[in-house]
Amino acid sequence: MSSNRIIFRIVCSFMAFFITILTTSPLAMLALSANSQKTVAIEKEESEPVSVEPPVNAISSKPQQPPLPSATVLNENINNLIIDPTLPLYDKFTVAQRNQKNLICRLPKADYYYGQKTVYLTFDDGPDPENTPVILDILKKLQIKATFFVVGTQIKDNPQILKRIFQEGHAIGNHSYNHIYRDLYRSVDSYVAQLHKNDELIMNILGVRPRITRAPGGTVGSFTKEYWDALAEQGYVDIGWNIASGDASSANAITLVANVAKQLENEALWSHSIVLMHDGSGHDETVKALPQIIKLYKDRGFEFRLVNVQTPPAW
Numbered sequence: 001m002s003s004n005r006i007i008f009r010i011v012c013s014f015m016a017f018f019i020t021i022l023t024t025s026p027l028a029m030l031a032l033s034a035n036s037q038k039t040v041a042i043e044k045e046e047s048e049p050v051s052v053e054p055p056v057n058a059i060s061s062k063p064q065q066p067p068l069p070s071a072t073v074l075n076e077n078i079n080n081l082i083i084d085p086t087l088p089l090y091d092k093f094t095v096a097q098r099n100q101k102n103l104i105c106r107l108p109k110a111d112y113y114y115g116q117k118t119v120y121l122t123f124d125d126g127p128d129p130e131n132t133p134v135i136l137d138i139l140k141k142l143q144i145k146a147t148f149f150v151v152g153t154q155i156k157d158n159p160q161i162l163k164r165i166f167q168e169g170h171a172i173g174n175h176s177y178n179h180i181y182r183d184l185y186r187s188v189d190s191y192v193a194q195l196h197k198n199d200e201l202i203m204n205i206l207g208v209r210p211r212i213t214r215a216p217g218g219t220v221g222s223f224t225k226e227y228w229d230a231l232a233e234q235g236y237v238d239i240g241w242n243i244a245s246g247d248a249s250s251a252n253a254i255t256l257v258a259n260v261a262k263q264l265e266n267e268a269l270w271s272h273s274i275v276l277m278h279d280g281s282g283h284d285e286t287v288k289a290l291p292q293i294i295k296l297y298k299d300r301g302f303e304f305r306l307v308n309v310q311t312p313p314a315w
Helices: 003-024 024-046 093-100 129-143 152-157 159-167 188-206 225-233 253-263 268-273 286-297
Strands: 072-074 089-093 119-128 148-150 171-174 274-279
Touching: 003 024, 003 274, 024 148, 093 188, 093 268, 119 129, 119 268, 119 286, 129 159, 129 286, 148 152, 159 188, 171 188, 171 286, 188 225, 253 286, 274 286
Parallel strands: 072 089, 119 148, 119 274, 148 171
Antiparallel strands: none
C-alpha cells in the first residue's frame, strides 16, 4: 500500500469520527443552533430600514401655532356648554366652517356673573408694537388678566404680539378687520364680513378664534335690530363698557385715573365694572395710568376678571 493511500484512509477516518461526535452530542448541536440563530438575527437587524425624521420645515408649511393656554374651547357640540367664568372663550371653528359642517353657531343663553366687586380691564385697537408689550409687562408684574379687542390690520403687522397676549392667558376679542366706520357700518353684511375676515386671521395665527366682539365706536347710533339679530344668529356676543377712561382724548395719565375714580363712585357698576382703555398707537398716557388704575381697584377690594360670554351687559 502506498503512502498516499495510507494518508487518505487516516483523513477519512478522522472525518467520520468528527461527524459522529457532532450528531450524537446535544451540547454540540445546541451551540451550533444558537450560533446560527444569532447570525440570522444580526442579518435581520442590519436589513431593517432606519427611520429618519424630516426637517421641521418640511413637515408643514402652515404657521406654527402657540400652545393653548387655560381656556374654554368650543367643539362640535355646544348645546351642553359649561363655561368657566374665569377663563376666556374661543372656538375651534369659524362661522363658515360651522355652516359647512351643519354645526350650531348660536350660543345658548348665558348665566351672567355678577360679583360684589368685579372689574374687567379692556383694551381696544391693538396689538401695537410700542404700547401693547409694555401693558403686558405691567399686567404680568401685577398678576392681572385683561381683555384685548384686536383689529385685523394691526394683527397682520404684529402677529407675535397677538401670540403673546394669547399665551399669557389674556382674553382676545374681535374688534373688526380695519376699524373704518364708513366700511363697517354700510350694512349688516359689511359689518359681519369684517368680523369673519378678522376671525380667519386670528384662527390662522392661534388655531382658535374669539366669540366676543366689540363694535368700534360702540353700538349706540350704529347698530339696528338687524345687527343684533345677525350677531346672535352667528354666535357673537358684543361687549360694551360702562367706565370710560377718556383716553380717546388727549388727556394725561393723572386725568385718566381721575376719570375712572369719579365713575367708580356709582355703586351700581361695582358688580360688573367694564373699563374701556386703548393700547393702540398714541396712547402712551394709558400705559402710564394703568398701574394707578389697577391700584384704584385693588385698594377697593375688586376682583379682576376676563371678559367672556358670562360677562353681564354693560348697562
